Amino acid sequence: MKSLKLLKTTGSVTNLTGVVLSVSEIKRGKERYSATFRIKVGHYKFNTICHDTVLHYPPSVNDIWRVEGEHKNDVKCGPQFVVASGKRLIISNNTDQSIICDYIIQNKSFVGISNSWVKKLNNAFPKKLKQTLDSVEASVLVAHPKLKMPELLAESLLQSWLQCTFERKLLTFLINKNISINLLPQLINLYGLQAIENINSDPYRLLSFMPPQNALSHWRTLDSTAFKYFAINKKDPRRVISAIEAILYQAYDTNGHMALPIDIVQDTLINEGIEHDIGNILHHSEQNLLVHHQTGFIQSLGCWSLETIVARRLNALNGDKNSTNVDLQNSVLNDFERDQSLDNSTNEFKLNSIQLKAIELALKSNLSIINGGPNTGKTMVMLAIIRQYENQNKRIFVLSATESSVKRLAIEYGKKSENVSTFIGHIKESIKNSDLSQALIIIDMASMIDTATAYVLLKAIPNDCRLCLIGDDKLLPPIGAGILFHQLTAIPHLSITLNIPYNLGSEADLNQFKHAIYIRDIKTVKNIISPYQINPEANVTWHIPQIVARQSLCKAALNIWYDKKKMDKPLQIFSSSNRICQDINQEIQLIRNYKKSYDSKEVNDQKFIKGDPVIYENNNKELGISTGSIGKISEIFTPRKTVNFRECIIQVDFEEGSKYLTEEDCLSLKLSYCINVIKAQGCTFDDIIVIVDTNYPIDHSWLYTAVSFTKKSIVLISNAEFIEKSILSEQSNFSRHIGSKIKIKKGL
Structure with missing residues (x-):
């Protein structure tokens, strides 16, 4: 009854001092914070609300806070303590001993110290518990007649107290020095x-x-x-x-x-x-x-170590004598070609001579690189290699740099594969079971493998494991740092390039257009592309705004997007400009939310609404989200939802599955109505709009990568001269700086 009377008190200023039990929400203003947290004061627990950024620093669990404000009864949330001002307190000799006892009980650092032990400590050292824990040896706690604490428990208590005391001291130091x-x-x-x-x-x-x-x-x-x-x-x-x-x-x-x-x-x-x-x-x-000094470059030792160890591990794989070659079985190859003829409804499917050489390279080499442009048969070569291994009962692991490629292999070819990051997550179990010994690892979309990912993978796999990387070195370099695949394709004894296009399929114009950009064939590009205003249903079109400026480009893209959306044919928009992406994302989100009241959450000046498409811009190994993963916001949590001891604010359905994101996780989350091309590598969409902004240094690799995203149609927005200039420009992959080039010795 006393707590009810206290909670019903309104209008008078009250002070509360106690231990923070949980923090449900924190928002940062320019200089201060607002927060919602639960505090224990004596026998009572209070929900405290700090509005209008009244706190100089955010509260954390196990902090001791003194807050000043008043009790109010909220219709929706019930009794609350509304804070006008607050201050974190450091435990001192003047701190009330009951608060110190609560601090020890609530703090998980004090393993094995139960409520009953805290009561005994309080009785044994009335008003002097802090001074005692600061100064005594474990033997004092063991010998004290009111305690008789086990020696190991006493040592653990004092060690934890020392650690917590230092943490409080460090916290004070950081605050005094204005350090986060x-x-x-x-x-x-x-x-x-x-x-x-x-x-x-x-x-x-x-x-x-x-x-x-x-x-x-x-x-x-x-x-x-x-x-x-x-x-x-x-x-x-x-x-x-x-x-x-x-x-x-x-x-x-x-x-x-x-x-x-x-x-x-x-x-x-x-x-x-x-x-x-x-x-x-x-x-x-x-x-x-x-x-x-020879090359005139400077780098961190961390980056140098990554490059050095990756090169060392690749040489170890390539030079291992224990790896066993797999013979090319012509009967298996013939069966594969016959099956492909039936699957693709063609009279006769035959692998060309370069594709056959690529298959033999992968079967006979410890380290092989298969490079090729659009529709040159990279996937067919990979499937043929898989068939050879499976028919000879050899272990093979098929990986991809993107979740989109994993889904494509499963849906279109019925082949099970997994994301490289996912594979790395359980690689220790595979090594423990000797699954990787004498096995072949194929990595599709390998041009997207950055140096840091390669380092983790290569450090883990055994020397007698074989590696085959398949990709396209004309695409942009990976989102992460380095140009591993692009370097390896330049080593003749490791790599082979597929260069004969075939099987253009039902989207012949689009596939010819991709190949024409790949080989910089301007004449074919001009023959295929049509003005959007004249033939909006063509597979390959372009639209030229009257003024090639940011606002005009955005307006043109949005008009086409709205036209297609009315026809139930939404297009994915791409740009090279983060500013254009931001403008288009905000505009489409505003239209989508017009006169509607979807749940929303604002994080770091970016608004997220339930149903928004999003892209994740960094690898998150803990959550299993890859860079460039596309998803859709399925839930906004107000108040926050605790999932696996994490305070989550948003649920996103990614290709990897549903993920619960904290506010910190959401710093890597962006709206994806319009995406920067370099952030979406490996993704595919049926229909796309590509804004070719003349204000940004767009080259052949950028345009070719953008075009590779589409499966059915593309609309280019820019002037003809700039598109032609981009197609003919030099590839900029090697403008990405490295400390030292990878050198691979020929296998023995």
Whole structure:
């Protein structure tokens, strides 16, 4: 009854001090936070609501908070404590002992310390529990007549108290130095009890704990903190080194560079107001940077390690003597060709000479690369290799860089495969069962495999495992960093290129158009493409706005999109400009939600509405979501939904299955009514619109990749001159910088 009376009190200011039990929602303003959390005060628990960004920092579970406000009764949510101001408290000698007891009970760090033990501790050391835990040995707790605590439990209690005391000290340190408290768990995991000492010795160490996205912006913030709180001067070598690391991080994340030319790094430093010669700084440095003097490149040791180990593992696979060749059986090949003739309703299906060489290469080599453009038979070659292995009872694993390719192989060819990331997730079990020994791993869409993914895979598989990569080196490089496949296709003894198009199928014009762009055949492109206004139902059309500017391009794309949607034929829109993507996404979302009230959630200035199509822009191994995965928002959770101890705000149905996303997960989630081409590699759609923006450096690889997304029709929006220029431009894959080229010795 006392709690009911307390909760019904309104209009008067009240103070609550207690332990945070759970946090259901946090929103960040420009400088402060608003939050909804549950706090335990004595025997009572209160739902607290902090509106209007009243908190200087967000609450966390097990924090001790003092909040000031008033009790109110919400019609929908029931009794609440509405906070006007709040402050996190650090446990001190003046902290009420009942709060310290609650802190120990609620904190999962104190394993084995039950309520009954806390009561005994409270009785044994009245008003002096904190001082006792700060100073005594385990033997005191064991020998105390009111405790008689087991020695192991006493040692565990004191160790946990020491750890929590340091965490509180580190938390205070971060707050006082204006450093994000979100870094606390990572600092504890890496540095342990030396975290404060390490940060004081070099505050720029914090850069490695920050996201690689917008690394230079993070560095500027950190640089300002270092000047203000750590007495760093402008000429400090630690400052210059950290700036170089930030430049490399950003180049890695934004453009996929594994290294950068020294002169580019030097110019960027000057733009940041740092005028130091890189050579002199690095000569006196023990930091994680490496200079390639012969090539004039600089890279982080992390990227150098990735490149070196990938090259080493590829050489180990290629040179292994224990791998057993698989003989090409002509009878199996003949059966395969006959089956394909029946499946495709053709009079006679025959593999051409280059396709046969590719099959033999994969059967006889430990490491093989099969490269080819559209409709040159890459999938047929892969299916023929699979048939040879299966008929000889040899183990084979078929992987793909994208979930779309996995689904395509299953639906169109009845072949079971899996995403590379999924395979890596359970690879240890396969190794334990010796499933990979003498097995062949085929990776489809291998041009999308970035260096970091290749590193994880190659580190895991045994030397006597064989590897066959199949892809198209004319496509854009992978979303992640590096150009692994594109490098390997340039090694003659490893690779073969399929170059004879066939089986153009029912979409002959479209497939000829793709191949014409692939080989830069402008004459054929002009013969196939039709003006959209004259023949909107043609497979390949273009539309030329009167003014080739951003707003005109957006308007043209939206008009065509609306026309097709009315005919129940929605098109996927692509662009090279993030700004155009943003404008179109917002416009279509606004129209879709007009005079309707779908559930919505705003994350980092981006609004998500139930039913929106979305794309995930980063690999998330924990959730099993690949870069470029397409999905649809199926649920918006208000309040948040706890799934596997995670506070989730959105449910998305991806190709990999339904996933529950936290607010942090949603930072990689974008609307996908219009997608940037480089973010959607490997996806396929029936009908697409491609905006070829003259304000962006679009080359052959970009246009060819965009065209490869469609299965039925495409509308290009741009002027004819710029499209022709893009087709004839040089391929830019190798403008992606690397530290050192991969060299593979011939197998013994």
